[in-house]
Amino acid sequence: MSRTPASIHPSRREFLGATAGQIAGAAALAGLALPRVHAAGSDEIRIAVVGCGGRGGGAAVDALSVPGGETRVVALADVFADRAQIVKRSIEEQFKERVDVPDDRIFIGFEAYKQALDCLRPGDIALFATPPAFRAPMLAYAIEKGVHTFMEKPISVDGPSTRRMLDLARQADEKGVKVAVGLMCRHCDRRRELFQRLRDGEAGELIAFRGYREHDPVHNLDLAPGRGDMNEVLWQLKRFHNFLWASGGIFSDYCVHHIDEVAWMQGSWPVRADATGGRHYQGKINDQNFDSYAIEYTFADGAKFFYSSRVMKGCDKKFGVFGQGSKGAFTISGSGHSPAKSTIYTGQKSDKEHVLWAAEQPEPNPYRREWEHFVAAIIAGDAYNETVRGAEASMVTAMGRYAAHTGRPITYDEYLNSPDDLTAGVDALVDGGPSILVAGPDGTYPVPNPGKYKFEYRDSVTPGQS
Numbered sequence: 001m002s003r004t005p006a007s008i009h010p011s012r013r014e015f016l017g018a019t020a021g022q023i024a025g026a027a028a029l030a031g032l033a034l035p036r037v038h039a040a041g042s043d044e045i046r047i048a049v050v051g052c053g054g055r056g057g058g059a060a061v062d063a064l065s066v067p068g069g070e071t072r073v074v075a076l077a078d079v080f081a082d083r084a085q086i087v088k089r090s091i092e093e094q095f096k097e098r099v100d101v102p103d104d105r106i107f108i109g110f111e112a113y114k115q116a117l118d119c120l121r122p123g124d125i126a127l128f129a130t131p132p133a134f135r136a137p138m139l140a141y142a143i144e145k146g147v148h149t150f151m152e153k154p155i156s157v158d159g160p161s162t163r164r165m166l167d168l169a170r171q172a173d174e175k176g177v178k179v180a181v182g183l184m185c186r187h188c189d190r191r192r193e194l195f196q197r198l199r200d201g202e203a204g205e206l207i208a209f210r211g212y213r214e215h216d217p218v219h220n221l222d223l224a225p226g227r228g229d230m231n232e233v234l235w236q237l238k239r240f241h242n243f244l245w246a247s248g249g250i251f252s253d254y255c256v257h258h259i260d261e262v263a264w265m266q267g268s269w270p271v272r273a274d275a276t277g278g279r280h281y282q283g284k285i286n287d288q289n290f291d292s293y294a295i296e297y298t299f300a301d302g303a304k305f306f307y308s309s310r311v312m313k314g315c316d317k318k319f320g321v322f323g324q325g326s327k328g329a330f331t332i333s334g335s336g337h338s339p340a341k342s343t344i345y346t347g348q349k350s351d352k353e354h355v356l357w358a359a360e361q362p363e364p365n366p367y368r369r370e371w372e373h374f375v376a377a378i379i380a381g382d383a384y385n386e387t388v389r390g391a392e393a394s395m396v397t398a399m400g401r402y403a404a405h406t407g408r409p410i411t412y413d414e415y416l417n418s419p420d421d422l423t424a425g426v427d428a429l430v431d432g433g434p435s436i437l438v439a440g441p442d443g444t445y446p447v448p449n450p451g452k453y454k455f456e457y458r459d460s461v462t463p464g465q466s
């Protein structure tokens with residue numbers, strides 16, 4: 001398999017940052033003729049929001065903010081009724097005219113996403129912002145219904161879920177279903193300018209990258225056993241960052257943007273990951289994560305990317321990705337996802353005295369830009385499918401986590417073909433039923449232990465066995 005798939009490079013249209021509709025002659029794929037003008041005679045694009053948490057609500061606002069987009073939220077789905085009501089109230093307050101969600105279009109439970117998508121017409125949009133484990137079955141249903149899809153990152157958590165996504169990417173193209181993936185940094189105008197400047201050789205040959213996501217815990221760490229009366233799977237979904245099946249853990253969920261940004265600038269996906277990491281908070285009873293990860297990614301040309309993730313209290317905080325070229329250093333994003341404040345320096349010192357180019361400020365919001373690009377493609381009938389790139393970015397991130405959890409290096413091909421299927425059975429979850437991962441008699445969960453297991457926390461790939 002090529003290490004430089006087409007998916008790593010932005011198309012010319014994407015790079016230029018133009019809206020899809022401004023580009024004449026975009027490739028026409030089979031089946032791109034999903035209806036744009038609906039039976040009612042309007043150009044309205046209906047949206048069903050599935051997963052009404054922080055990001056579901058935020059992405060709904062981004063979707064409703066597309067200028068001239070004629071977007072309207074018509075259905076909500078979640079596994080918790082209160083979450084759906086919170087998002088309904090919040091978006092109604094901001095977009096009274098563009099929210100039409102009566103109580104009978106609010107759906108709760110594991111089948112809720114199907115009921116919400118059943119409220120859409122072919123050519124409308126499904127917005128998936130649940131924990132990542134559900135992406136594949138939900139995208140499969142959207143494709144079946146001919147509904148375009150925006151899905152949050154990460155979209156896969158291991159080799160098998162990545163393979164499923166790659167297959168779904170092909171199916172989406174066949175059906176003319178357009179898919180956007182919430183790796184919004186790819187839609188950042190300033191990072192796109194940096195990408196072109198790097199291609200033009202302004203930093204010379206790209207030799208090394210480094211990145212950091214180091215901060216206090218922001219997810220739920222339970223130090224006392226017991227989940228009360230709550231069903232185990234719902235309880236796990238409330239703290240999905242803690243469970244590898246639900247999210248790929250904090251490394252996959254938090255770090256995928258940075259790893260994707262570096263691979264984009266470098267021009268290929270890493271071919272190998274070597275890693276280490278550890279658990280320092282021994283009292284955690286329901287968290288499969290390490291508290292720190294240190295990954296050495298290697299690219300096919302020998303370039304390196306050193307990435308450090310630490311989620312611990314009271315330590316230094318760092319957040320950003322940086323590169324070193326033969327002519328000079330550069331910042332891809334310096335302190336947060338937006339603004340990126342991308343910069344190229346005249347030499348290896350990254351200080352104010354050595355700036356060759358600095359991204360113009362203020363920067364357009366990439367969360368808004370990704371929706372503008374997506375809706376423009378729908379309106380113009382242009383090809384648009386970020387699934388392959390999103391799956392590869394998600395898998396390469398998970399590959400780093402896997403190397404740390406097992407204590408063994410792993411290659412891209414080995415991991416893509418790995419049999420350890422963390423989300424096996426996710427499409428069979430039912431309300432009130434058991435979870436994919438069941439706590440032991442003492443209420444604790446298996447944790448990775450480098451050098452001990454064949455896979456991350458178990459020797460068998462059969463769900464429920466360790």
Ligand SMILES: NC(=O)c1ccc[n+]([C@@H]2O[C@H](COP(=O)([O-])OP(=O)(O)OC[C@H]3O[C@@H](n4cnc5c(N)ncnc54)[C@H](O)[C@@H]3O)[C@@H](O)[C@H]2O)c1
Nearest residue numbers: 051052053054055056078079083129130132152153154182
């Ligand atoms: N692009 C970004 O910068 C960005 C930022 C934040 C979150 N995210 C992503 O968005 C996703 C959600 O994150 P969040 O912070 O909003 O989490 P959250 O816990 O606030 O929201 C998740 C919601 O999904 C619901 N849910 C869980 N399982 C469901 C199911 N099977 N069907 C329907 N609803 C279900 C939960 O009840 C919850 O309301 C994650 O994948 C995360 O990585 C992306």
